[in-house]
Amino acid sequence: MNYWLMKSEPDVFSYDDLVRKGKEHWDGVRNYTARNNMRAMKKGDTALFYHSNIDKAVVGIMNIVKEAYQDPTTEEIAWVCVDVAPKEKLKNPVTLAAIKANPKLADIKLVKQGRLSVCDITKAEFDEIIRMSKQK
DNA sequence: GCCAACGTTGGC
DNA sequence: GCCAACGTTGGC
Numbered sequence: 001m002n003y004w005l006m007k008s009e010p011d012v013f014s015y016d017d018l019v020r021k022g023k024e025h026w027d028g029v030r031n032y033t034a035r036n037n038m039r040a041m042k043k044g045d046t047a048l049f050y051h052s053n054i055d056k057a058v059v060g061i062m063n064i065v066k067e068a069y070q071d072p073t074t075e076e077i078a079w080v081c082v083d084v085a086p087k088e089k090l091k092n093p094v095t096l097a098a099i100k101a102n103p104k105l106a107d108i109k110l111v112k113q114g115r116l117s118v119c120d121i122t123k124a125e126f127d128e129i130i131r132m133s134k135q136k
Numbered sequence: 137g138c139c140a141a142c143g144t145t146g147g148c
Numbered sequence: 149g150c151c152a153a154c155g156t157t158g159g160c
Contacts, residue, residue, distance in 0.1 A: 007157095
């Protein structure tokens with residue numbers, strides 16, 4: 001079981017949109033590192049949903065429900081997408097500022113490699129963010 | 137809206 | 149295969 005963090009701009013596609021749809025393919029990724037991460041995803045893996053730009057916060061948890069397959073939004077075989085489904089909305093969003101302020105999360109790729117839209121996180125990092133989401 | 141960081145492209 | 153130029157992302 002692996003843990004991931006996936007970013008989306010909430011005015012384009014938000015966690016609530018995902019909840020409304022029940023399931024969505026995560027397509028449109030055009031970055032090799034992000035793609036490689038998606039290829040490494042296994043059905044049943046867990047991913048955090050991060051809102052970039054406006055919220056700048058982790059807002060929910062998702063399940064990977066289908067492993068990487070050809071991205072339907074392009075003819076190029078280089079690109080893939082995965083299917084995700086909502087698992088749980090965080091009680092309190094965990095903001096980027098809070099993540100940056102937490103020394104336990106100093107090495108998280110979200111901060112270290114800000115532009116990467118799909119990154120892997122450790123179980124410790126995942127657990128810490130979940131813990132933060134449960135406290136006021 | 138600006139700018140820093142970083143990935144990609146293309147000329148050599 | 150290097151590196152400059154350019155484009156894109158995302159935080160502020």
